[in-house]
Amino acid sequence: MIRLLLLLLLIFVIWGFINRYKSRKNVTKIGLMVSCDHCGIFFPKQEALYLDQHYYCCKAHYEENRSKNS
Ligand SMILES: [Zn+2]
DSSP: OHHHHHHHHHHHHHHHHHHHHHHHHHHHHHHOEEEOTTTOOEEEGGGOEEETTEEESSHHHHHHHHHHHO
16 A cells, blocks of 8 residues: 555656646747847747848738838
């Protein structure tokens, strides 16, 4: 019976470590932020539009900046 309890405790400890590792991974993912070259808003790099060496939050802002420069 004690063996079973120890096994359950071990599973809980391992589960806790896995959850902590997962949450830490998410923090580093969110940590990658870029700012829009048009409006300056900060957003995740994975959602960014990268065009002409600039980051944009949406296609509309890219188009606006492009028409302003030309
Ligand atoms: Zn923008």
